[in-house]
Amino acid sequence: MSDCLFCKIVDGSIPSIKVYEDDHVLAFMDIFPLTKGHTLLIPKKHHENVFDMNSEDAGQLFSVAPKIASAIKASFNPAGLNLLNNNGAPAGQSVFHFHLHFIPRYDQTDGFKATWQTKEKQLTTDLVTKYADKIKSQLSI
Ligand code: 5GP
Ligand code: ZN
Numbered sequence: 200m201s202d203c204l205f206c207k208i209v210d211g212s213i214p215s216i217k218v219y220e221d222d223h224v225l226a227f228m229d230i231f232p233l234t235k236g237h238t239l240l241i242p243k244k245h246h247e248n249v250f251d252m253n254s255e256d257a258g259q260l261f262s263v264a265p266k267i268a269s270a271i272k273a274s275f276n277p278a279g280l281n282l283l284n285n286n287g288a289p290a291g292q293s294v295f296h297f298h299l300h301f302i303p304r305y306d307q308t309d310g311f312k313a314t315w316q317t318k319e320k321q322l323t324t325d326l327v328t329k330y331a332d333k334i335k336s337q338l339s340i
Contacts, residue, residue, distance in 0.1 A: 200245040206232070206297035209243050219267060223259040233311045236275045238301040240267055246297045248286040258302050260299065267301055277303035281313065 200206050203245040209225055219226040229237040242260050246252045251259075263297060268280055282302040285292040302311055322330075 202247055202295070204294055205298065206245050209241070211283050218270070219263065221263070223256075224263050226263070226301075233300075234277075234303050234309045236271045236277070236301070238267060238271060240264065240299045240301065246281055247295045247333050248292060248297055249284065250286065253299060254291060255302040264299065264301075271301055271303050275303055277305055279304040281311065281312070318321075 201305060204213065208215045208227065214223075215227040217225060217334040218229045218241075221245075224240060224242055226238055226240045229239050240253070240263060242256055244256065246256060249257075264282065268282070271277070271280060281304060283302060284298070285313070304311065
């Protein structure tokens with residue numbers, strides 16, 4: 200897509216510091232890293248978000264994820280690593296070309312916090328089952 204930042208990184212018209220590339224995906228360093236080694240993995244083909252991807256696209260991308268994660272672990276020996284993917288502006292997406300964040304974690308003061316407060320009390324089994332049934336009915340489409 201011509202006005203997409205990450206498509207421009209793929210075609211080289213915007214520079215990036217690459218760590219991995221194959222026919223389908225590209226991994227490069229985040230320009231505003233949350234922690235040391237923060238890396239992004241993207242499909243080369245433009246997909247706005249997860250809803251825009253099919254199993255084949257996702258398979259090509261996620262099959263590379265363990266390799267990238269292991270390379271980051273071997274490089275920096277983080278205490279942990281978060282994989283993060285934001286879909287849609289309300290979910291925190293700011294670049295609308297699918298990307299998977301690899302955020303190595305060092306300690307509680309490393310600058311990254313993913314917290315959520317439970318606004319509702321634990322739901323009844325009946326209600327959770329209804330939610331599950333709704334999702335399952337959509338999966339069988
Ligand atoms: P999002 O908020 O969409 O999940 O994440 C977008 C990420 O892209 C951010 O972490 C941001 O730092 C990174 N980013 C934005 N512009 C550029 C850029 O031009 N080059 C690189 N390498 N990363 C970018
Ligand atoms: Zn794009």
